[in-house]
Amino acid sequence: xxxxxxxxxxxxxxxxxxxxxxxxxxxxxxxxxxxxxxxxxxxxxxxxxxxxxxxxxxxxxxxxxxxxxxxxxxxxxxxxxxxxxxxxxxxxxxxxxxxxxxxxxxxxxxxxxxxxxxxxxxxxxxxxxxxxxxxxxxxxxxxxxxxxxxxxxxxxxxxxxxxxxxxxxxxxxxxxxxxxxxxxxxxxxxxxxxxxxxxxxxxxxxxxxxxxxxxxxxxxxxxxxxxxxxxxxxxxxxxxxxxxxxxxxxxxxxxxxxxxxxxxxxxxxxxxxxxxxxxxxxxxxxxxxxxxxxxxxxxxxxxxxxxxxxxxxxxxxxxxxxxxxxxxxxxxxxxxxxxxxxxxxxxxxxxxxxxxxxxxxxxxxxxxxxxxxxxxxxxxxxxxxxxxxxxxxxxxxxxxxxxxxxxxxxxxxxxxxx
Amino acid sequence: xxxxxxxxxxxxxxxxxxxxxxxxxxxxxxxxxxxxxxxxxxxxxxxxxxxxxxxxxxxxxxxxxxxxxxxxxxxxxxxxxxxxxx
Numbered sequence: 001x002x003x004x005x006x007x008x009x010x011x012x013x014x015x016x017x018x019x020x021x022x023x024x025x026x027x028x029x030x031x032x033x034x035x036x037x038x039x040x041x042x043x044x045x046x047x048x049x050x051x052x053x054x055x056x057x058x059x060x061x062x063x064x065x066x067x068x069x070x071x072x073x074x075x076x077x078x079x080x081x082x083x084x085x086x087x088x089x090x091x092x093x094x095x096x097x098x099x100x101x102x103x104x105x106x107x108x109x110x111x112x113x114x115x116x117x118x119x120x121x122x123x124x125x126x127x128x129x130x131x132x133x134x135x136x137x138x139x140x141x142x143x144x145x146x147x148x149x150x151x152x153x154x155x156x157x158x159x160x161x162x163x164x165x166x167x168x169x170x171x172x173x174x175x176x177x178x179x180x181x182x183x184x185x186x187x188x189x190x191x192x193x194x195x196x197x198x199x200x201x202x203x204x205x206x207x208x209x210x211x212x213x214x215x216x217x218x219x220x221x222x223x224x225x226x227x228x229x230x231x232x233x234x235x236x237x238x239x240x241x242x243x244x245x246x247x248x249x250x251x252x253x254x255x256x257x258x259x260x261x262x263x264x265x266x267x268x269x270x271x272x273x274x275x276x277x278x279x280x281x282x283x284x285x286x287x288x289x290x291x292x293x294x295x296x297x298x299x300x301x302x303x304x305x306x307x308x309x310x311x312x313x314x315x316x317x318x319x320x321x322x323x324x325x326x327x328x329x330x331x332x333x334x335x336x337x338x339x340x341x342x343x344x345x346x347x348x349x350x351x352x353x354x355x356x357x358x359x360x361x362x363x364x365x366x367x368x369x370x371x372x373x374x375x376x377x378x379x380x381x382x383x384x385x386x387x388x389x390x391x392x393x394x395x396x397x398x399x400x401x402x403x404x405x406x407x408x409x410x411x412x413x414x415x416x417x418x
Numbered sequence: 419x420x421x422x423x424x425x426x427x428x429x430x431x432x433x434x435x436x437x438x439x440x441x442x443x444x445x446x447x448x449x450x451x452x453x454x455x456x457x458x459x460x461x462x463x464x465x466x467x468x469x470x471x472x473x474x475x476x477x478x479x480x481x482x483x484x485x486x487x488x489x490x491x492x493x494x495x496x497x498x499x500x501x502x503x504x
Contacts, residue, residue: 242465244461244462244463244464244465245463245465253456253461253462254460254461254463255455255459255460256463257461257463258463302436302437303420303437303470304468304470304488305488305491306465306489307488307489307491311419312419313433346459402455402458402459402460403451403452403455404451
């Protein structure tokens with residue numbers, strides 16, 4: 001089998017004088033049976049496979065995808081990473097993720113370009129101010145960095161920001177997590193795919209799951225795919241917006257609704273935006289990619305849809321907010337926009353763990369903010385699949401919470417999608 | 419932006435409406451934990467034809483049922499509550 005050669009400065013220098021890099025992961029035919037099958041080769045699914053192989057010794061496993069790896073929401077998001085959530089359960093998983101981000105390029109031997117340039121969340125009214133200060137206090141209790149900035153301090157941290165008072169929603173302050181930032185989304189998928197493939201994981205693209213087979217006892221026995229049936233006793237569904245569709249194949253109804261979420265990028269310009277700025281109230285998310293494009297996150301449409309194309313008025317609403325916050329960006333032209341299908345839970349927290357069907361596991365409901373969780377999501381889900389018991393950090397995010405009422409209500413905490 | 423045919427006001431732009439979730443959910447007579455959780459939280463979320471409710475918030479203010487395909491977003495019909503389903 002043999003993995004790809006390790007990346008190093010020496011290797012880079014050597015290839016400057018010729019020689020191809022070669023393929024970074026194998027593209028095998030699916031086998032007839034695996035110890036576990038992950039459905040969905042996005043960041044979360046590939047991370048799950050990597051940690052199953054590297055930490056739990058499960059190497060006879062496959063990751064299936066109906067398209068190409070990293071071709072869904074992983075490859076089309078605003079790549080924001082932060083951990084300053086309100087509730088302890090959320091802070092625990094997102095902080096676990098942030099710590100994994102900090103060492104991820106080394107762990108994968110692949111540069112995911114994690115850049116802790118700071119994530120600043122703007123407050124525009126008294127309610128925002130109180131909510132964000134409450135977050136700052138909660139985060140201090142949790143040992144997570146988050147600090148309050150005055151408008152003047154926010155302007156120093158992000159010079160293009162307009163803190164004038166003569167706008168509809170003036171900036172009244174900001175909460176800043178300095179360890180927050182961005183990473184290169186494609187590299188995250190490619191890095192996990194390459195590392196997992198080198199450990200023996202089969203990544204099978206263009207292989208859509210069309211059914212989940214179960215035995216007389218109700219337990220999972222395999223999956224039906226467009227490339228033939230595959231036997232397995234463990235199936236992990238990591239399919240974002242299509243989770244409800246897949247779980248219906250096993251007769252499980254989910255507390256999920258799928259919405260198109262849009263993002264867009266501008267033409268590339270010189271470096272001007274030193275950090276990530278988020279505003280929940282006027283709904284604007286913006287940072288600058290290393291290529292120079294402004295990366296802008298818009299809202300979801302108001303109705304569930306699998307169309308992968310949100311309404312133009314939704315993106316327009318965000319651009320109006322961006323133009324008011326950053327008047328110097330008003331002449332920028334937008335290069336392209338796209339819509340991904342995100343699966344939202346009623347409490348806007350994910351679902352990670354066991355299902356009523358033995359052998360069927362699910363990792364879903366990341367809604368509009370799943371990218372930041374990619375490493376931790378895969379890490380705790382792999383432990384859950386390997387042992388058949390929820391990882392302690394994943395345990396509160398069980399599917400049963402909608403019956404017990406123990407919701408983790410980040411919907412109320414953030415008041416908007418996040 | 420969708421053009422939504424309100425049963426009372428005719429076709430109007432989506433911005434006048436509030437989406438009101440999956441249609442035909444029935445409040446359970448016996449409030450067991452399972453039945454209550456299903457009523458409150460479980461949704462069909464289908465990829466294809468979907469029965470949903472809208473409210474003409476900035477118009478007549480009334481709720482109505484709507485059938486829309488979630489892949490194409492095409493609306494095949496709307497009907498007043500209690501009327502024959504579209």
